[in-house]
Amino acid sequence: MKKLLLSFVFLLAVVVLAACGGSDEEAGGESGDNGDGESSSDSGSKLEELQESGTVTVGFANEEPYGYQGDDGELKGAAVDIAKAVFAxxxxxxMDAQLQDFGQLIPGLNAGQYDLVTAGMAITPDRCENAIFAEPEMVYGEGLVVQAGNPLGIESYEDIANNPDIRVSVMSGATExxxxxxxxxxxxQVTTAPDIPATFSAVQADRADVTTATEMTLRLAMETSDESQIEFVENFEQPDIEGVPSYGAPAFHPDNTELRDAYNEALQGLKEDGTVAELLEANGFDPESNFVAAGEVTxxxxCSGENY
Incomplete structure (x- = not known):
């Protein structure tokens, strides 16, 4: 009887040890560690997931000519066209396009609403703390739109600072x-609005004296605006500050480094074969002055401030 009991105890111990060993292996597999410290649920599998589904979810703001919704409901713009070419x-x-206020794009990205943000978003050190950026796709400067006749003589940000009565409308979350x-x-002096049409409306309705955004954004918005009420400041003096000119690029969730790296690799090829320059030109950009050659600025x- 004692021998039988001992045999049973020994057998039970073997079973328990085997179960414990199996649990460790399964836990290791579920943790996703692929042996080099990176999780298999990281962006390497994210790219495979996108390839399997055939669809990428993109956040964008209504800002022409970077990323915007056309009259036909389709997502358009230089940043959009470049992203489409890269993912192809x-x-x-x-591409599943999700319209969002500019200031909510990175929060939405980090909440898992999008796979990336493509809005010609300027890379800044602050934004780099909350997202990872692909390599720059475009470079651009700033601009001003004022009430018709420019009654307050606004030609620079310094002019605005020197007159505390000047009212400015700016898109929420924008670098401006x-x-x-x-x-x-x-x-x-500053009030924010959800998008560029709203900032133009503020100036037209005399709720603001001036609005500012990137030069290309304002020039294109002027094409569909009542120029009897507002005008583009042709002799605007670019501010001599960090961040000007700006380098625009897609933003990814901080965990999706491999997806971002795959994007960069494909982007470089499209820069070198002339595709990116062609897409910029097709959207109203200068294929030379607004183009960032591969490796020219990273x-x-x-993000480090070296080229900011």
Missing amino acids: ELGVDE VGYLEEMGVSDG AESV
Whole structure:
């Protein structure tokens, strides 16, 4: 009887040890560690997931000519066209476009609403703390739109700072908010709006004296605006501050490094074969002055402040 009991105890111990060993292996597999410290649920499998589904989800803001919704409901713009071309190279042909206020794009990205943001978004050190950027696809400067006749003689951010009565409307979350602050414009002079049409409306309705955004954004918006009420400031003086000119690029979730790297690899090929320059030109950009050649300026150098 004792021998039988001992045999049973020994057999039970073997079973328990085997079960424990199996649990460790399964836990290791579920943790996704592929042996080099990276999770298999990281962006390497994310690209495979997108390739399998054939669709990438993209966040964008209504800002022509970077990323915007056309009259036909389709997502358009230079940043959009470049992203479509890159993902086609990666075997992902469909794009699920999600319209969002500019200031909510990175929060939405980090909440898992999008696979990336493609809005010609300027790379900044602050944004680099919350997202990872692909290499720059375009470079651009700033501009001003004022009431017709420019009654207050506004030709620079400095002019705005020197006259505390000037009212400015700016798209929420845009880099121009920080630029104005850095040039000495007080918070009380600035109000924000959800998109560019809303900033134009503020100037037209005399709720603001001036709006600012990138030059290309304002020039294109002027084409569909009542020029009897507002005008583009042709002799605008670009601010001599960090961040100008700006380098635009897609933003990815910080966990999706492999997806971002795959994007960069395909992007480089499209830069070198002339596709990116052609897509910029097709959307109204200068294929030379707005183009960033492969390796000329990197996202890392802008994030670090070297080229910011």
